[in-house]
Amino acid sequence: MTVRDRGCLTRTMGGGAGDELERIRELRQRGLTPKQIARAVGLPPSRVTHLVRKIAAAESVDPTQRPVVECWVSPGWSAGLTVTGHPEWPVEPADDAGSTGLVGVLLAREAGRDRVSVCAWLVDVYCLGVKNDLGPDVVYRSELPRIVHDFFTVFGQRPVAAPLELAQHLVLGAVEYAHSLGFEPAAEADFADTRGHLGPWEGPGAIGFGRDGKPFFVAGPHDDAARVVRQLERSVGVGNFHYMIGMPG
Numbered sequence: 663m664t665v666r667d668r669g670c671l672t673r674t675m676g677g678g679a680g681d682e683l684e685r686i687r688e689l690r691q692r693g694l695t696p697k698q699i700a701r702a703v704g705l706p707p708s709r710v711t712h713l714v715r716k717i718a719a720a721e722s723v724d725p726t727q728r729p730v731v732e733c734w735v736s737p738g739w740s741a742g743l744t745v746t747g748h749p750e751w752p753v754e755p756a757d758d759a760g761s762t763g764l765v766g767v768l769l770a771r772e773a774g775r776d777r778v779s780v781c782a783w784l785v786d787v788y789c790l791g792v793k794n795d796l797g798p799d800v801v802y803r804s805e806l807p808r809i810v811h812d813f814f815t816v817f818g819q820r821p822v823a824a825p826l827e828l829a830q831h832l833v834l835g836a837v838e839y840a841h842s843l844g845f846e847p848a849a850e851a852d853f854a855d856t857r858g859h860l861g862p863w864e865g866p867g868a869i870g871f872g873r874d875g876k877p878f879f880v881a882g883p884h885d886d887a888a889r890v891v892r893q894l895e896r897s898v899g900v901g902n903f904h905y906m907i908g909m910p911g
Contacts, residue, residue: 686713691800728771731778731803733829734810734821736766742878743787744870752822762880762906763788763873765836766821767829768813769859773800780806781859782813783833787871788878789903790890791840792833792847795856830860835867843877843897845890877903 682703689699696714700707740753741761768782781797801809814821834857837847847853872878877894881887887907894903 683713686710690714728773728779730826731770731772732768732806732810733770733824733826734766734768734814735824735828735832736764736814736817737819737822738817739765739787739822739832742873744875746868746870748828748868750825751828752824754822761873763878764793764880765832766814766817767824767833768810768821769826769829770806771859776803777801778803778806779859780809781856783856785833785836786840786880787832787836787869788873788880789840789843789894790845790848790879790885791837792849792853793882794848795853797856798859826861830863831867831869833860834863835865835869836871838865838867839871844893873904879903879905881905881907 682705685703686699689702694702696711697707699714700710703710735752737754738761742763745751745753763786765785765787766782767785768780770778770780773779777800779798779800781799782795783792784794785791786793796813799809810821837853840846877898879887879890879894881890887905891905891907894905
């Protein structure tokens with residue numbers, strides 16, 4: 663929220679209301695309901711509800727207009743993929759044969775007042791596209807290192823700093839690839855919320871998805887494996903994809 667926006671909201675409450683407005687904003691960010699906030703600040707619930715709506719409207723800023731603070735991808739993200747151009751993208755040695763095609767991407771943007779807005783995606787770059795996503799979550803900047811660590815722990819190695827462009831190509835390119843096979847993001851409604859953090863992207867993609875150019879489905883614990891295999895048979899034909907169901911322990 664800009665200084666001008668805060669000034670407009672303060673004027674709606676009259677003189678001396680700035681402290682109350684800041685208190686309402688802080689309580690809202692902590693997850694309190696308007697009724698709980700009203701009890702805490704001593705204002706009528708209807709008045710607090712009105713102010714909460716004004717705060718939300720003023721803070722509804724296009725996330726793509728906010729600077730990128732940090733962007734990370736999981737190590738070995740390029741295993742089995744082809745990348746055209748972009749020698750500046752971070753590529754580390756990876757075990758292509760042992761890769762399952764799961765890639766983590768995390769993006770944090772400025773959110774004002776020493777806060778950042780964080781989104782993260784778990785992407786199947788070999789077949790299904792976005793399997794899970796998180797956010798947008800607005801947190802204090804000091805919390806960001808812990809969030810990055812926790813998200814990438816499952817990969818067993820430290821994440822790699824990446825440019826926004828790589829995050830766009832990985833996430834949105836994988837979604838396009840999955841769509842061409844007949845698959846949509848696993849939580850499509852949630853993906854609509856995190857999609858905006860990546861900004862505009864029209865392609866063409868610089869990444870060739872699938873493992874070595876072919877769809878490769880590695881069944882996870884929540885995948886309907888039979889349905890996925892049937893869809894691959896319809897979209898690319900029997901013999902034109904690979905799959906693994908029931909990974910060894």
